[in-house]
Amino acid sequence: MDGVDLLIIVGKAVAAFALWLSGTAVLIWAERRVVAKMQSRVGPNRLGPFGLLQTVADGAKLFFKEDITPSNVDRATYIAAPVMSAVVALITYAVIPFGGTFSVAGREVALQVWDPGIGMLWFLAMSSLGVYGIVLAGWSSGSKYPLLGGVRSSAQMISYELAMGLSMAAVFIYTGSLRASDIVANQQGALLGFLPAWHVIPMAPAFLIFFTAVIAETQRPPFDLPEAEGELVAGFGTEYTAAKFAMFYLAEFMNVITVSAVTVTLFFGGPSGPLFGPDWLRPLLGVAYFVLKVSVFLFVFIWLRASLPRLRYDRLMDLGWRLMLPLSLLWAMATAFAVVLRQSADQATVFKLAAGGVAVALLLYIAAPLFARKDRGGDAAAPEEVKA
Amino acid sequence: MFTAMRKGFGLTFKTMFRPMETTQYPEVKRPTQPRFHGRHVLNRHPDGLEKCVGCELCAWACPADAIYVEGADNTPEARYSPAERYGVVYQINFLRCILCGLCIEACPTRALTMSNEYELSADSREALIYTKDRLLAPLPAGAKPPPHTDAEVAARGLSYYQGSWGQNPLAHFAGAAGGPQESELADPAVAPRGGSED
Numbered sequence: 374m375d376g377v378d379l380l381i382i383v384g385k386a387v388a389a390f391a392l393w394l395s396g397t398a399v400l401i402w403a404e405r406r407v408v409a410k411m412q413s414r415v416g417p418n419r420l421g422p423f424g425l426l427q428t429v430a431d432g433a434k435l436f437f438k439e440d441i442t443p444s445n446v447d448r449a450t451y452i453a454a455p456v457m458s459a460v461v462a463l464i465t466y467a468v469i470p471f472g473g474t475f476s477v478a479g480r481e482v483a484l485q486v487w488d489p490g491i492g493m494l495w496f497l498a499m500s501s502l503g504v505y506g507i508v509l510a511g512w513s514s515g516s517k518y519p520l521l522g523g524v525r526s527s528a529q530m531i532s533y534e535l536a537m538g539l540s541m542a543a544v545f546i547y548t549g550s551l552r553a554s555d556i557v558a559n560q561q562g563a564l565l566g567f568l569p570a571w572h573v574i575p576m577a578p579a580f581l582i583f584f585t586a587v588i589a590e591t592q593r594p595p596f597d598l599p600e601a602e603g604e605l606v607a608g609f610g611t612e613y614t615a616a617k618f619a620m621f622y623l624a625e626f627m628n629v630i631t632v633s634a635v636t637v638t639l640f641f642g643g644p645s646g647p648l649f650g651p652d653w654l655r656p657l658l659g660v661a662y663f664v665l666k667v668s669v670f671l672f673v674f675i676w677l678r679a680s681l682p683r684l685r686y687d688r689l690m691d692l693g694w695r696l697m698l699p700l701s702l703l704w705a706m707a708t709a710f711a712v713v714l715r716q717s718a719d720q721a722t723v724f725k726l727a728a729g730g731v732a733v734a735l736l737l738y739i740a741a742p743l744f745a746r747k748d749r750g751g752d753a754a755a756p757e758e759v760k761a
Numbered sequence: 762m763f764t765a766m767r768k769g770f771g772l773t774f775k776t777m778f779r780p781m782e783t784t785q786y787p788e789v790k791r792p793t794q795p796r797f798h799g800r801h802v803l804n805r806h807p808d809g810l811e812k813c814v815g816c817e818l819c820a821w822a823c824p825a826d827a828i829y830v831e832g833a834d835n836t837p838e839a840r841y842s843p844a845e846r847y848g849v850v851y852q853i854n855f856l857r858c859i860l861c862g863l864c865i866e867a868c869p870t871r872a873l874t875m876s877n878e879y880e881l882s883a884d885s886r887e888a889l890i891y892t893k894d895r896l897l898a899p900l901p902a903g904a905k906p907p908p909h910t911d912a913e914v915a916a917r918g919l920s921y922y923q924g925s926w927g928q929n930p931l932a933h934f935a936g937a938a939g940g941p942q943e944s945e946l947a948d949p950a951v952a953p954r955g956g957s958e959d
Binding site for chain 1 (some may be wrong): 769773776777781782
């Protein structure tokens with residue numbers, strides 16, 4: 374590695390940082406404008422054309438506001454929590470390819486900060502780490518609402534991470550790689566001659582489960598229970614002000630962009646699209662396609678916020694554990710079966726093994742209620758006991 | 762389920778392209794109703810004399826105790842209103858005023874009325890206590906600002922209280938020519954009552 378390589382790495386990191394940070398600013402503005410439009414309002418329109426500079430003004434205001442630290446916080450953790458959230462949000466997108474490949478100084482440079490073999494596992498690991506920021510913020514604030522918000526948040530993220538991970542696993546099995554660039558490469562070309570060969574077509578159930586799960590992971594409406602205003606004031610962020618609050622805010626919106634980008638990478642071909650024009654234009658076209666695709670998902674996020682009421686907490690858990698987890702598990706198994714079937718020479722054996730597996734599953738499904746402990750009582754028994 | 766989703770998401774999507782309800786307020790101002798209760802005005806007679814006679818009925822009527830009036834006697838040399846007395850100090854405190862309009866109902870001379878102006882805001886308390894100079898209506902064209910002398914007023918020969926309940930405020934000026942004539946006041950139904958603000 375020489376100086377040029379180092380420069381290229383720094384350049385890529387700065388480019389990704391600029392893209393995500395400006396994306397966050399625009400997203401906050403767009404969210405406010407679009408939600409306002411959907412509610413027959415105008416939204417911020419004072420600062421700059423169409424109020425575009427509103428986010429800048431809000432950010433500046435947040436950083437210059439009085440920083441209040443309540444007296445019974447756990448100081449070190451209280452300060453570390455927002456930093457953790459923000460740092461995790463800032464490094465999660467490192468593995469996402471956001472543009473094409475171009476050559477600089479005789480080197481092929483892909484517009485992706487880091488392309489490790491573990492690839493998308495990095496995203497899973499970072500999104501799990503992000504929970505710590507919120508949980509620790511809730512715990513260290515030393516008051517009830519943040520604590521409840523933090524607990525809700527951790528429960529929700531753990532529940533939905535399973536479904537998210539399993540639906541991602543289906544894509545990994547289908548692609549045969551965890552590497553983001555391999556996943557994108559696997560979606561080149563066309564299906565049936567006219568459809569783009571995006572994973573969303575063969576992996577539609579995985580996409581639906583994944584997208585629902587990431588909405589819950591980013592704690593966006595209708596899954597924004599950790600900061601449900603009517604119940605928890607502002608959830609884990611209640612005791613935070615000024616720059617620390619701004620860090621949570623930044624992390625939250627940056628995560629929305631990151632999960633949209635992951636959705637695009639996994640299911641919508643990443644930065645791929647019809648390329649034309651001179652050589653210097655091609656990687657930039659990739660960036661344009663990527664931004665366009667991500668924007669569509671960001672719009673969906675905003676649209677959901679404007680349209681859906683918040684879920685009740687038990688419904689949220691129900692949906693995560695009793696519907697999405699089994700479905701994603703089933704789909705991952707089905708994908709694995711299809712992939713193994715395609716790769717193996719002895720297909721009859723594969724079918725026999727699969728049939729055996731299904732038979733065992735059915736048997737367990739029938740037999741499991743027989744072993745349920747009677748004294749616990751089911752859902753139906755509980756109200757009876759209350760009455761008596 | 763799909764019908765419900767189509768309807769719900771469709772509604773929010775359609776609303777994006779509907780005209781917005783919001784008025785761009787400081788730039789675009791919606792006109793008020795003509796009888797909107799806005800900031801008060803102290804009216805004048807056409808010759809510039811004040812209609813307020815300093816009776817303090819408005820202050821007594823005020824449920825919010827927002828009006829402060831001090832009356833004083835008119836003199837032959839310095840006449841502010843056609844009546845015996847006039848309001849030398851007149852203040853309305855818009856920090857207290859609830860714009861209910863009981864004061865204008867109490868006013869016996871229609872001196873106090875309300876305009877449609879609703880932009881009552883300031884960055885100091887003092888600025889929201891409107892004194893007489895800010896409440897008075899502008900002088901009519903060609904009129905001389907009070908105080909007038911009785912001689913001037915008599916020379917104009919105006920009938921200030923054009924109804925049957927009128928009095929002659931210049932009774933002590935009996936010798937003057939062109940004082941209010943009973944013949945002018947013959948038919949209150951035909952004669953216009955009050956000033957232009959009615």
